[in-house]
Amino acid sequence: MTAAMPLCAIVPPYVLDRLAEAGHEPAVRSLALDAAHRAARLAAPPPTSGATGLSRVIADAGHSQRLPGRTVRTEGRDPAADASVNHAYDGLGATFALYADAYGRRSIDGQGLRLDATVHYGQDYDNAFWNGQRMVFGDGDGEIFGDFTACIDVIGHELTHGVTQFTAGLEYHDQPGALNESVSDVFGSLVKQYALHQTAADADWLIGAGLLAPGVQGVALRSMKAPGTAYDDPRLGKDPQPAHLRDYVQTSEDNGGVHINSGIPNHAFYLLATALGGPAWERAGRIWYDALTGRRLPADADFTAFARATVAAAKARYPDQPSVADTVTAAWAQVGVSPG
Numbered sequence: 001m002t003a004a005m006p007l008c009a010i011v012p013p014y015v016l017d018r019l020a021e022a023g024h025e026p027a028v029r030s031l032a033l034d035a036a037h038r039a040a041r042l043a044a045p046p047p048t049s050g051a052t053g054l055s056r057v058i059a060d061a062g063h064s065q066r067l068p069g070r071t072v073r074t075e076g077r078d079p080a081a082d083a084s085v086n087h088a089y090d091g092l093g094a095t096f097a098l099y100a101d102a103y104g105r106r107s108i109d110g111q112g113l114r115l116d117a118t119v120h121y122g123q124d125y126d127n128a129f130w131n132g133q134r135m136v137f138g139d140g141d142g143e144i145f146g147d148f149t150a151c152i153d154v155i156g157h158e159l160t161h162g163v164t165q166f167t168a169g170l171e172y173h174d175q176p177g178a179l180n181e182s183v184s185d186v187f188g189s190l191v192k193q194y195a196l197h198q199t200a201a202d203a204d205w206l207i208g209a210g211l212l213a214p215g216v217q218g219v220a221l222r223s224m225k226a227p228g229t230a231y232d233d234p235r236l237g238k239d240p241q242p243a244h245l246r247d248y249v250q251t252s253e254d255n256g257g258v259h260i261n262s263g264i265p266n267h268a269f270y271l272l273a274t275a276l277g278g279p280a281w282e283r284a285g286r287i288w289y290d291a292l293t294g295r296r297l298p299a300d301a302d303f304t305a306f307a308r309a310t311v312a313a314a315k316a317r318y319p320d321q322p323s324v325a326d327t328v329t330a331a332w333a334q335v336g337v338s339p340g
Contacts, residue, residue: 007131007132009034009128010127010128012221012254013034014253014260015237016034016127017031018237019236024141026141027141030126030127033127055114056117058071058085058116058117058119060082060118063139069119082119083147084137088119088135089117091191092115092155094191095115097194105163108160117134118134121139124138125139126141127148128148137149140213144213144216153191155188156190156192160183161180163293164180164184168297169299174256176301177255177256178258178260178261179303181259182264186224187285190280190285194281199280204225206223208222217231219231222263223239227239227241227243227263240260241260241261245264246336267334268332268335269288271331275327283324286317287310297309303337304338304339307329307337307339310332
């Protein structure tokens with residue numbers, strides 16, 4: 001399945017909207033670029049698969065808005081002098097490694113897709129995105145956001161939108177859209193945890209830790225452990241994510257709150273992973289992966305449908321350990337979602 005969906009960027013539009021309304025010029029430019037790329041994303045042809053192993057190509061846009069840019073590093077070549085090039089190269093590799101080692105997946109499409117990325121896109125561009133064919137990274141403006149290649153979980157998040165694109169194809173609005181964003185947060189965090197050899201108890205469960213510039217009052221873009229606490233800054237506002245279904249945000253903005261309400265399934269996964277213990281990419285991650293890729297999840301799945309799919313995945317994966325499925329059910333119950 002290769003479902004078309006809008007461009008999915010790591011910084012939510014409501015964050016950039018607030019900055020733009022306050023006259024922050026890089027946010028104004030970034031919003032305009034995001035709008036242009038969303039339109040282009042819907043018309044983009046599917047990328048070509050076929051690599052037998054990990055294959056990466058990093059290009060440099062040279063602060064222009066032209067893609068793909070000049071190729072500056074390819075698979076197996078020595079590190080470049082440019083740290084952003086190397087961060088992107090390493091992040092693509094770390095994402096490939098999680099999916100290959102933990103789940104036996106050949107790249108994000110399962111068929112050996114070459115991983116392409118462009119760094120130094122635009123002037124002070126405050127975002128990073130997967131456009132259906134490649135990762136694109138801005139350098140940030142240095143005042144609110146830093147270099148987007150520096151966060152391995154941001155890279156894992158965006159590439160996981162590609163995995164969703166090639167599997168469940170979750171629609172990008174309301175609850176299915178929030179699930180789409182949550183799945184990317186889950187596996188983005190797992191990419192970081194796998195690379196750092198962390199257990200669920202050791203992980204910070206933050207998305208974009210280190211992305212906010214010095215002086216910004218916050219620790220990350222989102223917190224899976226405590227949704228709604230990632231930042232509280234006069235310029236950014238307060239993190240609006242809920243952790244429970246009773247606080248679900250009804251809004252027409254952000255495609256029905258896809259970046260906001262993703263906090264609910266995010267927190268369910270955190271609760272499951274910490275309850276099961278050990279490395280989160282093992283049992284908890286395996287259950288989420290099976291639910292996403294099992295070809296039984298409808299593209300318009302809501303939270304209840306996804307919860308039901310994860311319980312079924314737990315029963316199928318661990319038939320001799322019924323407590324695992326019970327723990328999945330309990331984690332969803334703690335955020336107000338019943339698998340029914």
